[in-house]
Amino acid sequence: PSLLHIEELCDSIVRSHRDTSQFRLEELQALRWKLFSREEIHAYQSKSVDEMWQHCAVRLTEAVQYVVEFAKRIPGFRGLGQNDQITLLKTGSMEVVLVRMSRCFNTENSTVFFDGKFASTELFKSLGCGDLMVAVFDFAHSMCALRLTELQMALFSSLVLINTDRPCLEDRGRVHRMRRHLEGSLSHMLRRDNQESLEHKLYQKVSVLQSLCSLHVEKLHWFSQRYPFTVHSVFPPLYKELFT
Numbered sequence: 001p002s003l004l005h006i007e008e009l010c011d012s013i014v015r016s017h018r019d020t021s022q023f024r025l026e027e028l029q030a031l032r033w034k035l036f037s038r039e040e041i042h043a044y045q046s047k048s049v050d051e052m053w054q055h056c057a058v059r060l061t062e063a064v065q066y067v068v069e070f071a072k073r074i075p076g077f078r079g080l081g082q083n084d085q086i087t088l089l090k091t092g093s094m095e096v097v098l099v100r101m102s103r104c105f106n107t108e109n110s111t112v113f114f115d116g117k118f119a120s121t122e123l124f125k126s127l128g129c130g131d132l133m134v135a136v137f138d139f140a141h142s143m144c145a146l147r148l149t150e151l152q153m154a155l156f157s158s159l160v161l162i163n164t165d166r167p168c169l170e171d172r173g174r175v176h177r178m179r180r181h182l183e184g185s186l187s188h189m190l191r192r193d194n195q196e197s198l199e200h201k202l203y204q205k206v207s208v209l210q211s212l213c214s215l216h217v218e219k220l221h222w223f224s225q226r227y228p229f230t231v232h233s234v235f236p237p238l239y240k241e242l243f244t
């Protein structure tokens, strides 16, 4: 693609990323030392398994809705068939949430922004999925180590979504053409910033993301076996549609 086309594509993608992130980086930075008190942590830990899952499912669904908005603004996405748009979102939205979560992660005290303050894994104890929490935190740590700019995160997020390997895509060729422009823009921008080494590190993250999402679905399945009513009658419909 031409240089002008790349600049235009990047401007549009990073603007969409900013407009569809629930919190700006500056806001998250300003809040990063706002930690939950012992009492507040204890209150979360005293929640029942299904209460805590419900609480997180609502928060996660909110984050996913912003990713859906981001996807719709990726140039070309709305040009895809409805079914392909849904296929890409169904399989990719959680992966983008996980990439974005690294923006709200404080590596100095291993806390993540949740419910207005920063929480460590202990706060999520009553979820009963410690291994998922550790995996999510480890991934956030590894993403923070790459010190991505918002443009790099925006381009990487769009590449996580515009994935030609997703099953049952109807017009794979069209997805591939979109992807090629995004790949070209990412490598152009990395070269411009003298960070070519970042490219393969980012592509290596994709397999970790996919295993994290499988673990999340596995835990949700475990949870829905124990609390079928909660999942079927109380969980947000979008959460159910995407992850069950």
Ligand SMILES: CCS(=O)(=O)c1ccc(CC(=O)Nc2nc(-c3ccccc3)c(C(=O)c3ccccc3CC(C)C)s2)cc1
Pocket: 021, 022, 023, 024, 053, 056, 057, 059, 060, 063, 097, 098, 100, 101, 103, 104, 112, 113, 114, 115, 116, 124, 127, 133, 136, 137, 216
């Ligand atoms: C994402 C865009 S942003 O503007 O940066 C932003 C916007 C909004 C927030 C606030 C927020 O919703 N934080 C959440 N944190 C976690 C979480 C929880 C456990 C560990 C690590 C992060 C949420 C989850 O529910 C979650 C996320 C990933 C995997 C698993 C889960 C829990 C499962 C059981 C549903 S929601 C934070 C950051």
